[in-house]
Amino acid sequence: xxxxxxxxxxxxxxxxxxxxxxxxxxxxxxxxxxxxxxxxxxxxxxxxxxxxxxxxxxxxxxxxxxxxxxxxxxxxxxxxxxxxxxxxxxxxxxxxxxxxxxxxxxxxxxxxxxxxxxxxxxxxxxx
Amino acid sequence: xxxxxxxxxxxxxxxxxxxxxxxxxxxxxxxxxxxxxxxxxxxxxxxxxxxxxxxxxxxxxxxxxxxxxxxxxxxxxxxxxxxxxxxxxxxxxxxxxxxxxxxxxxxxxxxxxxxxxxxxxxxxxxx
Amino acid sequence: xxxxxxxxxxxxxxxxxxxxxxxxxxxxxxxxxxxxxxxxxxxxxxxxxxxxxxxxxxxxxxxxxxxxxxxxxxxxxxxxxxxxxxxxxxxxxxxxxxxxxxxxxxxxxxxxxxxxxxxxxxxxxxx
Numbered sequence: 001x002x003x004x005x006x007x008x009x010x011x012x013x014x015x016x017x018x019x020x021x022x023x024x025x026x027x028x029x030x031x032x033x034x035x036x037x038x039x040x041x042x043x044x045x046x047x048x049x050x051x052x053x054x055x056x057x058x059x060x061x062x063x064x065x066x067x068x069x070x071x072x073x074x075x076x077x078x079x080x081x082x083x084x085x086x087x088x089x090x091x092x093x094x095x096x097x098x099x100x101x102x103x104x105x106x107x108x109x110x111x112x113x114x115x116x117x118x119x120x121x122x123x124x125x126x127x
Numbered sequence: 128x129x130x131x132x133x134x135x136x137x138x139x140x141x142x143x144x145x146x147x148x149x150x151x152x153x154x155x156x157x158x159x160x161x162x163x164x165x166x167x168x169x170x171x172x173x174x175x176x177x178x179x180x181x182x183x184x185x186x187x188x189x190x191x192x193x194x195x196x197x198x199x200x201x202x203x204x205x206x207x208x209x210x211x212x213x214x215x216x217x218x219x220x221x222x223x224x225x226x227x228x229x230x231x232x233x234x235x236x237x238x239x240x241x242x243x244x245x246x247x248x249x250x251x252x253x254x
Numbered sequence: 255x256x257x258x259x260x261x262x263x264x265x266x267x268x269x270x271x272x273x274x275x276x277x278x279x280x281x282x283x284x285x286x287x288x289x290x291x292x293x294x295x296x297x298x299x300x301x302x303x304x305x306x307x308x309x310x311x312x313x314x315x316x317x318x319x320x321x322x323x324x325x326x327x328x329x330x331x332x333x334x335x336x337x338x339x340x341x342x343x344x345x346x347x348x349x350x351x352x353x354x355x356x357x358x359x360x361x362x363x364x365x366x367x368x369x370x371x372x373x374x375x376x377x378x379x380x381x
Contacts, residue, residue: 164291167288170289171288184266184269184307184311185266246267249259253257
């Protein structure tokens with residue numbers, strides 16, 4: 001399962017990168033902790049980070065369950081789409097939140113397909 | 128471990144459902160991204176989603192560790208209580224946040240019991 | 255892998271503890287749900303809880319991947335540093351958010367090292 005581990009760790013590195021950008025935005029736009037609101041640009045970076053957190057709690061278990069029941073190469077392929085989709089999401093959201101749709105879809109569709117596929121696989125194996 | 132996979136994926140589907148409701152509330156109550164405050168009803172949906180995220184990071188590892196050290200059928204049973212508790216939480220919180228106690232308890236008690244049980248099981252196996 | 259399970263569960267218990275403090279702060283400072291802003295002290299507790307959530311989604315997969323590819327004793331050691339770092343973070347942040355640096359570094363450095371080490375290990379095993 002090296003492939004799924006590599007995809008998992010790359011997703012974590014992407015998430016860490018978004019977090020570092022939040023830290024940078026905190027300084028640049030002078031949003032003092034514990035505040036997370038008050039500056040539109042900071043809030044965009046913050047939302048990119050937290051939306052990715054929401055997605056990771058779905059993506060990571062789905063990746064491994066799908067890899068186990070359906071196949072690790074398919075899972076890794078969906079994983080790469082997720083990684084690219086998240087990057088597009090992060091870039092476009094900061095430029096203009098209204099332009100985030102493509103990045104959202106490219107990252108949620110792989111996750112949703114893996115959730116459904118893994119559920120079907122697990123149910124079939126159970127009976 | 129098909130049973131625990133099925134419970135895991137159902138918990139993710141429940142979380143996705145809460146997330147979709149946040150998206151719907153964003154449109155309905157005209158809360159434009161990146162804002163997450165300013166409308167009480169939107170904030171209720173948003174908190175249901177994020178509180179469930181907080182719970183999942185506890186529930187998922189606890190479910191698998193408890194299933195491994197204590198037994199998968201007990202884990203799956205606690206998992207079903209969690210799934211129902213979260214649904215009650217989501218429905219009651221949106222109606223009136225003050226009425227959320229039952230849903231909170233029904234979802235944290237299974238998680239807390241599994242954390243304690245799994246810790247006891249792992250410690251006993253270690254020595 | 256009892257050791258990694260024990261570290262995982264202790265990290266969850268630490269996170270649960272931070273969450274209970276948020277609940278207490280909600281009552282003490284009269285921040286009524288669904289609000290999460292409006293009182294500086296409440297916001298400090300809230301940020302400690304959520305920053306720990308951000309860290310756990312990195313720490314937990316990194317701990318297990320590093321434990322698998324590099325060694326469980328090294329992983330458990332880094333895990334203990336993380337657990338202590340988080341505790342320092344939680345205590346110092348609530349006293350004064352500007353003093354949080356030591357706790358931040360002591361909890362992110364073990365995670366980052368484990369992400370990099372696990373990635374190197376998985377890549378080497380893959381080829």
